Amino acid sequence: MTERDEFSETTKRRLAERVGFRCSNPACGKVTTGPHSIPEKSIRIGRAAHICAAAPRGPRYLAEQSPAERASIRNAIWLCANCADLIDKDEPAFAAPILHEWKVQAEAFALKEIESSSGPSIPTAVRQSVAKQLYTAFDLLAGAEGARRITGLQPSSSDLEKVRRIIEECESEAPRIEKVKWLKACYLLATGEVAQAHELSLSHQDPDDPERLLIQAQCLHKLGRAEEAIPLLVQVAAIEDLAATAFYNLGLAQDDCGQHFQAKESYQQALIKDPTYAYPHSRLAKHAYESGDPETAALHSRAACQLEPNDEVLWFRFALVLLDLQRVGEAVDVLDSALARFPASSELHGMRGRALGQVGMMTESEEAIRYSITLDAKNETSWYNLAFCLMLQGRFDESRAALQKAVDSGYPDASAVERFVEMLDQCFDACNKEEEEAGGEAQDGQGGD
The missing domain is CATH 1.25.40.10 (Tetratricopeptide repeat domain)
Structure with a gap:
């Protein structure tokens, strides 16, 4: 039987305490401890779940981790029993970066609760409702690329209208939740209201919040102030969960400032942080093509299409590179595949x-x-x-x-x-x-x- 790298009891207790004994799934937030029928006892329905599996063949197993890393609190997330089962039974939907983000959000929320003199500022039921709506809205805004990758994507007008309605509902229920402000800033950015998005990003309670800095940098870039965006993006790139997106946006800003060598390095860093990120491949393809290396451009273009097959522009650019290489048969095959998706x-x-x-x-x-x-x-x-x-x-x-x-x-x-x-x-x-x-x-x- 394979040996599992389990958490110690101290680690489990500390993990639960850091989120106020609530489930870390933002769409749940269930309290995981309470009174037993016997006065001397209590009930605990929470679990210390492994973000990356404790043993080979487990969900999200990472072979590069040492036994100590697998058993550390950094690899743990506190969840209710139902959510703990859910993340392991649907591994593709609950990748490690998502679970790390849940954990960060849950700990931040717990900290705000204990810092508040008036107790929880938002009822749990409202917080759960808003969290579910936020997930829906971010999915609509960003599609397969996830909520932090809205730059360059074009949500449909119907999706944008749905997002607008969700924002109105969330603002009426819980206007002080920072995620609602972030969603609204993303929405304004996606609809071209960049100045308003920038103004909203500056109203964040925490001036050093990395998500606020990311939106602010994107706004500055779109406002033609790429030089000001660069230091903010360098700061955000130090945050592991946002690093891939930050490096990609850093590359875009550097390209616009004429720093093409640095931009290429930033796109490469984005792929190191997240090898499944399509858009750095697309930008590296552009760099290779413009520097007279269409073969490398074709390799990056192919990778971009494989990783993000629902982006019509990526297919178009790939075919263009193949035609430049006189690989016409391949170009026609690529276009036929694309037209099957975009007839x-x-x-x-x-x-x-x-x-x-x-x-x-x-x-x-x-x-x-x-x-x-x-x-x-x-x-x-x-x-x-x-x-x-x-x-x-x-x-x-x-x-x-x-x-x-x-x-x-x-x-x-x-x-x-x-x-x-x-x-x-x-x-x-x-x-x-x-x-x-x-x-x-x-x-x-x-x-x-």
Whole structure:
């Protein structure tokens, strides 16, 4: 039988005391000790649960831990019996970082309770209700990336409306809960109300709270003050649970300040802290591509798509890199996989049409590009690609009309349009010359008869 690295009784008691004998699950918060029917006894229904398993093959087992680390209070979380069973029976839903965050929140709440002269500021039932609503709201805001990774994500308008309603309910029930302020700041940031989000982040009771600093830094960056965001993000990166997100945002700020070498190091640090984080891979792909290393860019782009398959932009960028490498077959396969997830994406259909055109499948290319335009008549890139496709087929008047549509729709590269017009004129002249020469040869042949 495998030996388990169990907690000592002292560790269990200290763990329970640090959270006021309440379950550390923020959606539960149940009191885990109380009176027994016999006056000399008490009942305890709480458990000291292992965050990373006490033995191999257990939930969240971490082989790198020493026996002492497995049995230490740092690897323990106090939960009621039900929640202790829950986290072990659904391991994917309750990863170690989530449990560590629960523990930090529970201890912080217990500390605020004993510091308050008026006792618990918020009834347990209200706190539980708010916690559940907060989880729902953060999931809506951030999707699979989790609540702290809202930067760069685009929640749907319906999801944002749900979040807004949750914020209103939470503010009416428990306006002083700091998590409600954080949620509102995240919401304002996601809806583009950056100045208001920044102002709210400054109203936090604890000026050194890492979550407040993270939101403040994101706001400063979006307000064009990336230099001010950098020291805040360096400070947050020292907090283990927030390190991956902080390093990623630090890289974004450093890139905007022209500190590209440091930015690359920050993205790499983000992946060291969390190898499942997709967006540092995407940024490293961009760095590699811009430095003339498309092979490395393709590797990072592939990893980003595998880790975050529900982000359409990541698939688009991956296909673009593959096309640059002339790996057209792979690009088409990638686009087909992406379109299985995003069948109504004008951009992906347009890119697929471009890829098919590169291997001479002009009929299929034109069909895909025209379908892209059907989905979005203002897709300037698809109009440009259609113009190119038509030019290669010798349909010059149609090509000029499509190019004008691209310009009217806001195609951003004026120099590319100028080069295209020159190329179109050259192709038109060459085609006319060939026709004239062919006509002359035909007449010569008739004269010889």
